[in-house]
Amino acid sequence: MRFSWRPRPVLSAAALFLLVLAGDGCQSLGGLVSEPVISFHSVSITGLSFTGAELLAKVNVKNDNSLTIPFPELDWEFLITGRSFLAGTIKNDKKIAARSTTVVDVPFRVNYADLYRIMTGLADAGEVPYKVNVGARFPIPLLETKTFKASFSGSIPLLKTPALSFGGVTFNTVGVSKVEFVLTWTVENKNAFALNLDKLDYRFSVNGDSWASGAAPPRLSLPPRSSTPIPITVSLNTASMIQGILRLAFDGKPVNYTCGGEAALSPQGLNAAALRLPFNYSGTTVVKKP
Numbered sequence: 001m002r003f004s005w006r007p008r009p010v011l012s013a014a015a016l017f018l019l020v021l022a023g024d025g026c027q028s029l030g031g032l033v034s035e036p037v038i039s040f041h042s043v044s045i046t047g048l049s050f051t052g053a054e055l056l057a058k059v060n061v062k063n064d065n066s067l068t069i070p071f072p073e074l075d076w077e078f079l080i081t082g083r084s085f086l087a088g089t090i091k092n093d094k095k096i097a098a099r100s101t102t103v104v105d106v107p108f109r110v111n112y113a114d115l116y117r118i119m120t121g122l123a124d125a126g127e128v129p130y131k132v133n134v135g136a137r138f139p140i141p142l143l144e145t146k147t148f149k150a151s152f153s154g155s156i157p158l159l160k161t162p163a164l165s166f167g168g169v170t171f172n173t174v175g176v177s178k179v180e181f182v183l184t185w186t187v188e189n190k191n192a193f194a195l196n197l198d199k200l201d202y203r204f205s206v207n208g209d210s211w212a213s214g215a216a217p218p219r220l221s222l223p224p225r226s227s228t229p230i231p232i233t234v235s236l237n238t239a240s241m242i243q244g245i246l247r248l249a250f251d252g253k254p255v256n257y258t259c260g261g262e263a264a265l266s267p268q269g270l271n272a273a274a275l276r277l278p279f280n281y282s283g284t285t286v287v288k289k290p
Contacts, residue, residue: 034064038136040152041103048272050159057106057132057152063096071096072136076106079131080119110156126192127155157270160190166259166281174289178237179245183259185230187222194268195222200230202261211236221268248287258282
């Protein structure tokens with residue numbers, strides 16, 4: 001007597017899933033099989049600067065079944081004030097284990113320049129509402145034509161680049177023992193929140209000769225939606241410099257000045273990268289006794 005043995009074919013997870021569906025004998029997935037569940041874990045701002053915001057959406061894909069299922073094709077869309085602004089699709093060859101939840105990362109960046117160009121009416125807004133929509137399709141029989149959806153709403157702050165200007169030099173004292181003058185910058189804060197002036201380093205020269213260099217007092221607070229003057233008083237008591245400045249004052253002719261350096265500003269109450277503003281101003285003035 002001969003005995004023969006043949007190995008039974010091993011069914012894939014997708015095939016087993018199909019058999020379960022077929023055995024259920026109905027179009028719904030109730031009973032033996034649970035539909036995958038799509039939900040948002042969170043949407044967070046991972047980076048913020050005066051040029052844009054970086055966001056990270058975390059999407060939960062939950063598989064309550066006793067079988068492993070394929071990763072879905074995940075479409076996402078980012079909307080600003082109800083209008084589509086960004087969109088994309090995420091695919092991979094991973095599997096979602098039985099009775100488990102996989103968290104899918106959806107990173108994207110919002111550039112303020114693009115936002116202001118496309119969307120109108122945001123010039124005075126301090127923040128803007130957004131909505132993230134996701135839709136998942138699973139490559140599984142009887143599921144591949146169905147889209148599982150979820151949405152998340154929130155808002156992002158709109159940081160507006162402040163404007164820095166230089167008001168020139170004003171002489172307080174021009175005498176034989178002392179020369180004192182004031183350099184004045186102005187910062188226009190266009191935002192709905194206060195700014196910190198973290199630093200303002202400068203170098204001031206007249207007719208090619210260095211007259212002063214230094215820094216403004218750090219951590220000055222600049223009120224929202226206002227222009228703030230930043231005066232720096234410079235006193236000179238070096239005999240050679242004073243003699244040169246007195247000659248310019250007696251001469252009465254215009255002199256050329258340059259003022260270069262860098263300012264750094266950061267928003268108060270927001271975890272945002274500081275804005276660095278290099279500057280290089282030039283002009284003419286007349287050295288006059290006050």
